[in-house]
Amino acid sequence: MTAASASMAGLSVQHVSKSFALDGQAVPALADVSLDLEAGQFGALIGPSGCGKSTLLRMVADVFAPTAGHIAVDGAPPKQARRDHQIGFVFQEATLLPWRSVLENVRLPLELLGKSGYVPARTPEELVRLVGLSGYEHARPSQLSGGMQQRCAIARALVASPKILLLDEPFGALDEVMRYRMNFELLRIRAETQTTALMVTHSIEEAVLMADRIFVFAAKPGRIVETIDVEMPRPRRLATMDDPRFNATVDRVRRALFDQLPHALDHETADVEG
Numbered sequence: 008m009t010a011a012s013a014s015m016a017g018l019s020v021q022h023v024s025k026s027f028a029l030d031g032q033a034v035p036a037l038a039d040v041s042l043d044l045e046a047g048q049f050g051a052l053i054g055p056s057g058c059g060k061s062t063l064l065r066m067v068a069d070v071f072a073p074t075a076g077h078i079a080v081d082g083a084p085p086k087q088a089r090r091d092h093q094i095g096f097v098f099q100e101a102t103l104l105p106w107r108s109v110l111e112n113v114r115l116p117l118e119l120l121g122k123s124g125y126v127p128a129r130t131p132e133e134l135v136r137l138v139g140l141s142g143y144e145h146a147r148p149s150q151l152s153g154g155m156q157q158r159c160a161i162a163r164a165l166v167a168s169p170k171i172l173l174l175d176e177p178f179g180a181l182d183e184v185m186r187y188r189m190n191f192e193l194l195r196i197r198a199e200t201q202t203t204a205l206m207v208t209h210s211i212e213e214a215v216l217m218a219d220r221i222f223v224f225a226a227k228p229g230r231i232v233e234t235i236d237v238e239m240p241r242p243r244r245l246a247t248m249d250d251p252r253f254n255a256t257v258d259r260v261r262r263a264l265f266d267q268l269p270h271a272l273d274h275e276t277a278d279v280e281g
């Protein structure tokens with residue numbers, strides 16, 4: 008990739024490896040991972056537990072550095088992107104401050120920024136409306152459902168107008184109907200903000216519904232075994248899931264995931280069938 012195209016990119020991960028020290032040994036968590044997203048694209052990471060999906064997200068967020076390789080967020084190293092508040096992060100748990108109202112939680116990153124004169128692209132009030140929490144501005148997190156808490160967390164992640172939104176199984180704790188509702192809400196919010204997004208999920212359907220590009224991981228060491236472009240028009244709706252291309256893509260992702268474990272699955276089937 009040239010310097011010019013790198014600066015156009017939403018996210019560039021090039022030959023990234025990560026090892027953790029365990030009992031004095033370096034244990035590889037990720038090996039030679041490369042992926043690209045154009046600005047405004049939605050990427051999904053899917054793979055077995057422990058294959059390093061969260062580790063990759065945390066390196067993009069500059070929680071820690073890769074052992075080898077390069078990451079660029081909108082052309083900048085993660086450290087600089089984080090300092091410039093270009094990274095928004097949403098976790099599986101909403102991690103809201105319980106003593107603060109919805110609006111005060113959304114406003115928090117701006118207060119931490121402490122930059123007088125910083126004018127956000129959208130005010131906290133606008134973001135609360137955008138995520139569908141009008142009327143709940145002054146509610147405490149304990150007065151909200153799990154889905155509403157995640158809406159609040161998404162608004163908080165967007166308040167400093169990040170270039171990239173990182174989502175680590177954001178709807179994993181929600182029931183299935185609420186998860187689909189939140190999927191469509193997130194698609195709508197992202198379409199309005201045009202933020203690049205990278206989401207970890209364990210749901211194949213969720214990955215296909217949301218993403219432009221799916222990165223299928225294998226474990227030990229964590230690596231990408233297949234990159235699948237989702238050729239489905241936007242906006243995506245419930246009817247998108249009836250489209251034959253949706254099911255064809257789900258099958259393709261499932262094959263890429265299960266090809267890693269054919270013997271384990273045969274064994275399971277044999278057990279179930281007695």
Ligand SMILES: Nc1ncnc2c1ncn2[C@@H]1O[C@H](COP(=O)(O)OP(=O)(O)OP(=O)(O)O)[C@@H](O)[C@H]1O
Nearest residue numbers: 027028036054055056057058059060061062063229
């Ligand atoms: N801070 C850390 N120190 C040591 N090892 C770590 C650390 N973070 C992650 N690991 C190890 O790296 C590997 C990948 O973990 P990671 O949480 O990234 O996987 P994951 O794919 O997100 O898993 P899951 O789907 O279960 O959330 C695991 O073996 C884990 O034990």
